[in-house]
Amino acid sequence: MIPGPSNCFSGIVTLYFFILGSLVLRTLASSRLHYCRHDQRDALLEFKHEFPVTESKRSPSLSSWNKSSDCCFWEGVTCDAKSGDVISLDLSYVVLNNSLKPNSGLFKLQQLQNLTLSDCYLYGEITSSLGNLSRLTHLDLSSNQLTGEVLASVSKLNQLRDLLLSENSFSGNIPTSFTNLTKLSSLDISSNQFTLENFSFILPNLTSLSSLNVASNHFKSTLPSDMSGLRNLKYFDVRENSFVGTFPTSLFTIPSLQVVYLEENQFMGPINFGNISSSSRLQDLNLAHNKFDGPIPESISEIHSLILVDLSHNSLVGPIPPSMSKLVNLQHLTLSNNKLEGEVPGFLWGLITVTLSHNSFSSFGKSSSGVLDGESIYELDLGSNSLGGPFPHWICKQRFLKFLDLSNNLFNGSIPPCLKNSTYWLKGLVLRNNSFSGILPDVFVNATMLLSLDVSYNRLEGKLPKSLINCTYMELLNVGSNIIKDTFPSWLGSLPSLRVLILRSNAFYGSLYYDHISIGFQHLRLIDISQNGFSGTLSPFYFSNWREMVTSVLEENGSNIGTEDWYMGEKGPEFSHSNSMTMIYKGVETDFLRIPYSFRAIDFSGNRFFGNIPESIGLLKELRLLNLSGNAFTSNIPQSLANLTSLETLDLSRNQLSGHIPRDLGSLSFLSTMNFSHNLLEGPVPLGTQFQSQHCSTFMDNLRLYGLEKICGTTHVPNSTPRESEEFSEPEEQVIN
Numbered sequence: 001m002i003p004g005p006s007n008c009f010s011g012i013v014t015l016y017f018f019i020l021g022s023l024v025l026r027t028l029a030s031s032r033l034h035y036c037r038h039d040q041r042d043a044l045l046e047f048k049h050e051f052p053v054t055e056s057k058r059s060p061s062l063s064s065w066n067k068s069s070d071c072c073f074w075e076g077v078t079c080d081a082k083s084g085d086v087i088s089l090d091l092s093y094v095v096l097n098n099s100l101k102p103n104s105g106l107f108k109l110q111q112l113q114n115l116t117l118s119d120c121y122l123y124g125e126i127t128s129s130l131g132n133l134s135r136l137t138h139l140d141l142s143s144n145q146l147t148g149e150v151l152a153s154v155s156k157l158n159q160l161r162d163l164l165l166s167e168n169s170f171s172g173n174i175p176t177s178f179t180n181l182t183k184l185s186s187l188d189i190s191s192n193q194f195t196l197e198n199f200s201f202i203l204p205n206l207t208s209l210s211s212l213n214v215a216s217n218h219f220k221s222t223l224p225s226d227m228s229g230l231r232n233l234k235y236f237d238v239r240e241n242s243f244v245g246t247f248p249t250s251l252f253t254i255p256s257l258q259v260v261y262l263e264e265n266q267f268m269g270p271i272n273f274g275n276i277s278s279s280s281r282l283q284d285l286n287l288a289h290n291k292f293d294g295p296i297p298e299s300i301s302e303i304h305s306l307i308l309v310d311l312s313h314n315s316l317v318g319p320i321p322p323s324m325s326k327l328v329n330l331q332h333l334t335l336s337n338n339k340l341e342g343e344v345p346g347f348l349w350g351l352i353t354v355t356l357s358h359n360s361f362s363s364f365g366k367s368s369s370g371v372l373d374g375e376s377i378y379e380l381d382l383g384s385n386s387l388g389g390p391f392p393h394w395i396c397k398q399r400f401l402k403f404l405d406l407s408n409n410l411f412n413g414s415i416p417p418c419l420k421n422s423t424y425w426l427k428g429l430v431l432r433n434n435s436f437s438g439i440l441p442d443v444f445v446n447a448t449m450l451l452s453l454d455v456s457y458n459r460l461e462g463k464l465p466k467s468l469i470n471c472t473y474m475e476l477l478n479v480g481s482n483i484i485k486d487t488f489p490s491w492l493g494s495l496p497s498l499r500v501l502i503l504r505s506n507a508f509y510g511s512l513y514y515d516h517i518s519i520g521f522q523h524l525r526l527i528d529i530s531q532n533g534f535s536g537t538l539s540p541f542y543f544s545n546w547r548e549m550v551t552s553v554l555e556e557n558g559s560n561i562g563t564e565d566w567y568m569g570e571k572g573p574e575f576s577h578s579n580s581m582t583m584i585y586k587g588v589e590t591d592f593l594r595i596p597y598s599f600r601a602i603d604f605s606g607n608r609f610f611g612n613i614p615e616s617i618g619l620l621k622e623l624r625l626l627n628l629s630g631n632a633f634t635s636n637i638p639q640s641l642a643n644l645t646s647l648e649t650l651d652l653s654r655n656q657l658s659g660h661i662p663r664d665l666g667s668l669s670f671l672s673t674m675n676f677s678h679n680l681l682e683g684p685v686p687l688g689t690q691f692q693s694q695h696c697s698t699f700m701d702n703l704r705l706y707g708l709e710k711i712c713g714t715t716h717v718p719n720s721t722p723r724e725s726e727e728f729s730e731p732e733e734q735v736i737n
Helices: 005-033 038-048 128-132 176-180 199-205 249-253 298-302 322-326 346-350 393-397 417-422 466-470 490-494 553-557 615-619 639-643 663-667
Strands: 077-079 086-090 114-116 123-125 138-140 145-148 162-164 169-172 186-188 211-213 235-237 259-261 266-270 284-286 291-294 308-310 315-318 332-334 339-344 353-355 360-364 379-381 403-405 410-413 428-430 435-439 452-454 459-462 476-478 500-502 526-528 533-536 581-585 588-592 601-603 608-611 625-627 632-635 649-651 656-659 673-675 680-684 704-706
Touching: 038 086, 298 322, 393 417, 466 490, 500 581, 526 581, 581 601, 615 639, 639 663
Parallel strands: 086 114, 114 138, 123 145, 138 162, 145 169, 162 186, 186 211, 211 235, 235 259, 259 284, 266 291, 284 308, 291 315, 308 332, 315 339, 332 353, 339 360, 353 379, 379 403, 403 428, 410 435, 428 452, 435 459, 452 476, 476 500, 500 526, 526 601, 533 608, 601 625, 608 632, 625 649, 632 656, 649 673, 656 680, 680 704
Antiparallel strands: 077 086, 581 588
């Protein structure tokens, strides 16, 4: 049977597509098979074998780097689509843990454009072979332990646009050949050990530079007198160095400039913007922590693009220029720690952040509309000035407040109930050390986000407001040094985040312990109820549930990170103010400007407690300070105190304790200050170093105590009057750690 024409045509079409499909598949297979050039693959494998690579869940895996697969599909590798050359290598966070060899396979990748080896635990010097990668446009070696004078090699990479070498130990001068990097747009050599011997020559020649960061180095030099040649500069960061000299006026003639960070240097003299460009794009200006003096210049009001201004920690004088009200884009103003004075201008109430603490401002001005208006402030810090009069009622209009500090001023009168309007978003309220009087109003019903409340050192009276129970995020409550008369607020024990409770020097009274009330405060780290009228006995199990004093911060977080740098109240950029307090520490009234998270303390001194000291106190192994002095505790000193391995200071003086001093207390290696005076103790003073190094006053007025010859320097003769008046007794030694 002969096939018809239509069948023939159909067969031809089918054959055509079959052949075409085979060719496409063969081409694709061939393309994929030979996409990665063998010399590129071999160079990468050679590079891999130079390092004892440690796999990490958050880093690219090098397990895919093997001969059986196309290197262009390996983790961290990118190839050119046409040539198959490796053009990008990004191994961020891969733990390479070695140095780069001069003949490394890395330097055979001649077409490489992007090389990122940040956080790779690289160490040692960078070889000059780096200069052979002439096509590099992006080089990131940041966050390693690299050393040496790398910039001589880098200066050969004339295609480079981004150079990131921060957080290493590079050193040496910036060579003159560095000016050949005319395409450089981003430079970050922060946190190294570079010097700037030739910097004044280099800067005016880098005319294409758009970003410069030399923060956190060890420079001690002046900036170039003329930086106007950097006409494309956008970002200028020289913070945390030792630059000296006058204000770099020429820098501000660059129209493209957007960010200037000069903080934490040693610049001095007046701030002078000179003939600043009318087309300035400057948004962030940070001159903090220098030695600038004189007034805030009126010319700052001509930089209309400003969003953030920080002139804190200088020696600026005079008032805030009224002309700054022209800065319509300004949102954040920080002028703290200067010598400014006069009025606080009303236009500031339209900003988001206003920080004017530690100056000499004495009054409030009015806004251009004639009234103190504006409801946009998030953070308002007016602490440590000379502001007086009644509580500023216009603050009640600030419905978005997150932080308010009026501390260390001359305010008086009552705290108004209208403050309730500003507590919905409030996280920190600091009114300490004024002359506020009357009751602490019940304004905390909606303050569910409040982290810290400090109204200490005022003249407040009455009772604690019950609405505090709504502050479920509360970490610190400080009402110390007032005239508050109330029973112990055991109901606060249900607050899940309460870490610090300070009731010292008030008129609180009554018992701390009731059989029908469960003992809360599981998260308490510090409690100071000293100098009140509390009385009664404490249950043997009173401290059994105080879990935060049992567990260390390291055990809580399961890490080995040092915790001495963690402070209560620091919550990141949204709320960056640390909590502070005053308490007796090692016999001295001490101001803690910040409270370390690791600090645990109990001060029950100056009350009328009696009976035994609870044995459960020995469970609090993270306790650093224990002060039970000035009460009427009886019986023996608990042996369980020897379990407090972190204890630094122990004061049991002025009680009615009897028996021997436990010799096991001598095993507490951190215990440097102790006081057993004015008790009924007997027997020998233990011979351990911790005891023998104490002052004689530590043991005085204990009639049957002996063995004090080495401590007191003479034969100890018991006092004939067991309760000698403190007026005639040897004063307690004051020790500061």
